Amino acid sequence: MKIEKRIALVTGGSRGIGRAIAVRLSGTGAYVFIGYIDNRKAASETLRIIRNKGGNGEICRFDVSNFEATQEAIKNIVEKKGRIDILVNNAAVSISSIILRAKENDWDTTININLKGTFNCCKSVSKYMVKQRWGRIVNISSVVAEGGNAGQVCYSASKAGVLGVTKSLAKELGARNICVNAVAPGFIETDMTASLPGKSKEKIIDSIPLSRIGTPYDIAGVVAFLVSRDADYITGQIINVCGGLYI
Numbered sequence: 001m002k003i004e005k006r007i008a009l010v011t012g013g014s015r016g017i018g019r020a021i022a023v024r025l026s027g028t029g030a031y032v033f034i035g036y037i038d039n040r041k042a043a044s045e046t047l048r049i050i051r052n053k054g055g056n057g058e059i060c061r062f063d064v065s066n067f068e069a070t071q072e073a074i075k076n077i078v079e080k081k082g083r084i085d086i087l088v089n090n091a092a093v094s095i096s097s098i099i100l101r102a103k104e105n106d107w108d109t110t111i112n113i114n115l116k117g118t119f120n121c122c123k124s125v126s127k128y129m130v131k132q133r134w135g136r137i138v139n140i141s142s143v144v145a146e147g148g149n150a151g152q153v154c155y156s157a158s159k160a161g162v163l164g165v166t167k168s169l170a171k172e173l174g175a176r177n178i179c180v181n182a183v184a185p186g187f188i189e190t191d192m193t194a195s196l197p198g199k200s201k202e203k204i205i206d207s208i209p210l211s212r213i214g215t216p217y218d219i220a221g222v223v224a225f226l227v228s229r230d231a232d233y234i235t236g237q238i239i240n241v242c243g244g245l246y247i
């Protein structure tokens with residue numbers, strides 16, 4: 001699964017699933033840009049882990065929901081390293097609330113970061129990847145995109161939008177040897193899910209055929225596969241990594 005000296009950007013690489021992806025990609029030889037927004041210390045910790053394992057990369061602060069800032073950040077990466085090979089759109093927020101309580105701002109924030117953020121990053125890397133005639137994009141969605149979830153109208157809508165982006169881009173960019181796929185995690189132990197009370201977690205575990213909550217590494221391995229040579233003939237697909245939670 002060697003990725004050789006590919007240049008990768010993992011948005012939201014400071015914590016949780018994004019950190020595991022960044023570390024995993026680095027382990028396969030990629031130079032990894034670790035995207036973050038607020039948590040410089042956590043992003044630096046991801047970089048420290050990568051360097052301790054013999055890899056390299058750098059931290060990279062920009063707001064994925066801001067089009068100009070995203071374009072600028074990706075332009076800087078290409079100016080520094082000459083190319084951008086791998087984009088993992090992982091940065092996201094999850095604001096849980098039933099529709100009767102949801103605020104207009106919950107919708108706007110979620111769509112702006114999760115969906116527009118994915119568009120902003122895909123659009124910004126596309127022009128370079130098209131010129132290179134090689135690129136791998138992995139969009140992190142969620143099983144709730146297809147399965148829905150009470151209390152997650154905004155979040156599941158944003159993640160369903162990400163699937164639409166994935167499938168359309170796969171069709172647009174395939175001829176240039178750019179593969180675009182989505183990974184849809186189930187319930188994964190990170191900051192995003194940490195606030196759930198123990199009882200709710202037990203209930204969720206009961207509904208998972210593999211009887212356990214996932215780890216960020218469960219997701220990272222699949223992302224590493226999708227950007228590897230072994231996945232050269234896979235595009236436009238959604239890979240559910242959820243222990244069977246959504247079948």
Ligand SMILES: NC(=O)c1ccc[n+]([C@@H]2O[C@H](COP(=O)([O-])OP(=O)(O)OC[C@H]3O[C@@H](n4cnc5c(N)ncnc54)[C@H](OP(=O)(O)O)[C@@H]3O)[C@@H](O)[C@H]2O)c1
Binds near residue numbers: 017093094
């Ligand atoms: N955890 C789960 O159970 C689960 C399930 C299904 C799907 N997912 C998806 O998996 C991905 C990672 O989830 P996670 O649980 O690891 O999330 P997390 O621990 O909450 O981390 C979110 C990451 O996104 C970054 N971020 C947030 N807003 C940003 C913005 N405007 N611009 C740039 N970066 C921003 C954060 O940066 P800072 O550290 O700087 O704040 C952080 O690195 C997300 O797409 C999520 O929707 C997660």
